[in-house]
Amino acid sequence: MTAQNQLPGQVLAVGLPRAGKTTFMAALWHVLQAEDVPGALRLTRLTGDAKYLNSITTAWREYHEVAGTLQQSEELGILMSLTDGVRSGFDLVFPDLAGETFQQQWTDREWSADFDSLASKTTGLLVFVHPCMVEPLEIYEARKFLQLEEEEQKETPEEQADDADSFKQEPATEKKDAASAFWDARDAAGQVQLVDVLQSLLERVGRKLRVSVIIQRGIC
Amino acid sequence: MMNRGSALDGDGAYLMCRARPTVIVAMAGPIKSGKTTLIASIHQGFQFPPVCSFAFKRSKTLVGFEEKTYASRAASGALETKTPRTSFAVGQEYYHLWLRSRAKSQLEPQALFLDMSGEYFERSLDSSEEARQLTVLKRANFFAVLLDGRRLASRVTEQSARQNSVALVRRIIEEKLLSAECLIQILITKVDLLLPEFSEGLLAAWMKDIDQDYLRFKDRKISLAGIAASPKPGSPWPLRFGVADLVDTWFSHTDFRVAASQPVSIKSSRLADRIAARWLPENYQ
Numbered sequence: 284m285t286a287q288n289q290l291p292g293q294v295l296a297v298g299l300p301r302a303g304k305t306t307f308m309a310a311l312w313h314v315l316q317a318e319d320v321p322g323a324l325r326l327t328r329l330t331g332d333a334k335y336l337n338s339i340t341t342a343w344r345e346y347h348e349v350a351g352t353l354q355q356s357e358e359l360g361i362l363m364s365l366t367d368g369v370r371s372g373f374d375l376v377f378p379d380l381a382g383e384t385f386q387q388q389w390t391d392r393e394w395s396a397d398f399d400s401l402a403s404k405t406t407g408l409l410v411f412v413h414p415c416m417v418e419p420l421e422i423y424e425a426r427k428f429l430q431l432e433e434e435e436q437k438e439t440p441e442e443q444a445d446d447a448d449s450f451k452q453e454p455a456t457e458k459k460d461a462a463s464a465f466w467d468a469r470d471a472a473g474q475v476q477l478v479d480v481l482q483s484l485l486e487r488v489g490r491k492l493r494v495s496v497i498i499q500r501g502i503c
Numbered sequence: 504m505m506n507r508g509s510a511l512d513g514d515g516a517y518l519m520c521r522a523r524p525t526v527i528v529a530m531a532g533p534i535k536s537g538k539t540t541l542i543a544s545i546h547q548g549f550q551f552p553p554v555c556s557f558a559f560k561r562s563k564t565l566v567g568f569e570e571k572t573y574a575s576r577a578a579s580g581a582l583e584t585k586t587p588r589t590s591f592a593v594g595q596e597y598y599h600l601w602l603r604s605r606a607k608s609q610l611e612p613q614a615l616f617l618d619m620s621g622e623y624f625e626r627s628l629d630s631s632e633e634a635r636q637l638t639v640l641k642r643a644n645f646f647a648v649l650l651d652g653r654r655l656a657s658r659v660t661e662q663s664a665r666q667n668s669v670a671l672v673r674r675i676i677e678e679k680l681l682s683a684e685c686l687i688q689i690l691i692t693k694v695d696l697l698l699p700e701f702s703e704g705l706l707a708a709w710m711k712d713i714d715q716d717y718l719r720f721k722d723r724k725i726s727l728a729g730i731a732a733s734p735k736p737g738s739p740w741p742l743r744f745g746v747a748d749l750v751d752t753w754f755s756h757t758d759f760r761v762a763a764s765q766p767v768s769i770k771s772s773r774l775a776d777r778i779a780a781r782w783l784p785e786n787y788q
Contacts, residue, residue: 392505392566418550422584425577426736470578471569472550482561483505 293404294375297480298411299473300382303499305350307411309343312336315363328364336361388483389476390468402484407493410481412474414498419472508566510596513639516615519563519599520642526614526756529640531671532649534621537692537732540586541649542598542616543571544732544743545750555747557602557754560611564599575733584733591622595639602754612754617643628670631678640680644756647688648672650713652697652729669716676720687725689717694744695734 296304315326329336342349363375380398388394394402485492511519519525530538546568549559562568575584589596597615604610617639627634640646648671654664668689675681691697691709698705710727717725730745731738771777 388505389508389566392507394505419547419572420577421547421575421733421742422577422579422581423575423734423736423738423742426582430737466570466573466579468566468569470573471566472576474550475565475569478559479508479565485561 292375292406293401294407294409295401295405295484296380296409296411297385297477297484298382299386299413299416299477302382302411302413302416303497304380304382304409304411305339306343306499307409307497308336309339309349312340313344315365316340322368324365324367326363327366330362330364332361385480386469386476389471389479394483399487402487405484405488405492408481408484408495410477410494410496412477412496412498414500416473418474506563508564509570510564510567510598510618511615512597513595515563516597516617519597519613519615523613526612526645526753527617527643528614528645528647528753529617529643530619530647530649531624531640531675532621532692533625533651533667534588536621536649536651537730538618538621538649539571539589540575540584541690541692541730541732541746541749542618543568543575543586544746545600545616546598547572547575548743548746548750555750555754556605557612557750558605559600560603561601562599564597567596567598583736586733589618589620591620593620595619610755610757612756614753624671627674628667631674634674634678634680637675637678637680640675640685641682643681643685645686645688645753646675646681647690649690649692652691652693652695652731655691655709656697665713665716669719672717672720672725676723687717687720687723688749689713689725689727690749691727691729693731693734694729695731695738695740697729698740699738701739 296308298304314320314323318325339349365375384394384398388398481494516527520527530541532538546562548555571586573579574581574586596618598618599613599615601611601613604612623633623637627637648668650668651664654660672687672689681687691706691713694706697709706729710729714727717727728745728749730743730749731740732743732746734740734742734744
């Protein structure tokens with residue numbers, strides 16, 4: 284293995300809770316073990332504890348929900364030496380970090396020394412985006428949408444009158460004043476939190492990173 | 504390891520300006536004229552498909568933006584948007600935005616939006632002493648004076664709104680608080696409350712009329728625009744009406760001469776001065 288054809292890589296999986304990071308890791312481990320996908324990467328060596336990988340992969344194979352990583356059980360040291368059949372091989376460090384870790388970075392504005400060590404060596408990112416992550420809808424748009432929907436549903440003048448009456452009877456307490464809505468950092472839009480994590484990583488690394496964005500089906 | 508993410512103070516803004524050429528947009532206007540709402544709507548505009556000629560690159564103040572934007576979102580549980588007011592005690596806050604041109608120009612402009620309580624400007628109207636405290640405006644490339652459309656809509660408040668706005672511009676100019684290159688923008692906010700029906704023609708007529716108020720400032724570059732950053736639900740005015748054009752104007756600004764210090768004459772043979780003159784010839788005569 285020469286320095287020229289070696290691709291030392293440390294890829295960091297980034298994503299908010301329930302974005303599918305652990306599911307992807309389970310599927311990847313299955314593909315590497317089964318070797319039944321033509322052209323797929325092949326495992327040459329695994330460094331680290333396979334027990335965790337085996338447990339999440341078993342769950343994935345048996346159609347069970349793959350439990351997301353808990354912060355206290357984060358796996359920071361799984362290193363897979365892989366080959367694509369052309370190049371001799373490269374190392375893929377795939378730390379399985381809980382989505383809460385990234386969310387906590389947003390709310391607490393700090394990250395751990397372990398994470399900092401990982402971030403400083405990162406050469407690429409796998410960014411997991413939940414398929415149901417929606418753009419932060421504004422009140423204006425939400426009410427416009429509901430108004431259109433209500434207008435479509437109204438069929439007769441009698442029904443319209445009923446709707447008007449029911450609106451009048453709506454308890455006043457349901458009308459919440461936005462000014463009284465207490466803001467918590469966890470209320471921030473998911474995509475903003477994710478962007479903040481990415482830009483913080485870029486600043487830490489100080490160089491361009493290869494980024495793959497992964498949106499998985501079926502995890503809504 | 505991570506920056507705070509909240510709005511920047513003067514020191515934080517200074518560091519940003521040192522890092523790269525920075526456009527500073529100072530928002531001015533009385534309390535509730537829509538300064539913070541405009542800043543929040545710029546941030547919210549980047550959550551959706553392209554609305555201007557620029558794409559988001561980075562921001563040091565995402566937490567601050569989110570805090571100001573939350574009350575306009577359905578997730579807040581509110582039925583009406585009501586942006587939290589910037590209090591006098593907070594002082595001056597800067598919001599940072601670094602964008603990338605969608606064109607091939609590779610332009611990556613950075614801007615700071617200066618948000619201050621409307622109380623600063625109301626006090627400035629009453630006292631030149633108070634106005635002179637606003638030295639922070641000297642660095643601004645754009646001085647955006649917000650003229651409340653809700654107040655223009657009422658005959659009772661129209662004249663005071665217009666005249667207070669003119670008086671503010673006059674006071675700021677008289678106190679020499681703006682650089683010669685700074686562009687003054689009169690922004691008619693809440694145009695949805697000024698004109699219940701959507702009509703850009705009527706808005707243009709309003710702007711033409713208001714433009715007359717500012718003809719007296721012949722030596723200054725003054726432009727007008729109408730915006731509806733957060734129209735009332737059910738309004739025919741689209742969300743963030745006029746905001747994208749403003750963003751394009753601000754971020755297309757490339758004249759940073761205002762940031763440079765005036766050339767100085769060197770009458771010293773000190774080694775440090777001679778080196779400085781060699782390295783920064785544009786700053787020395």
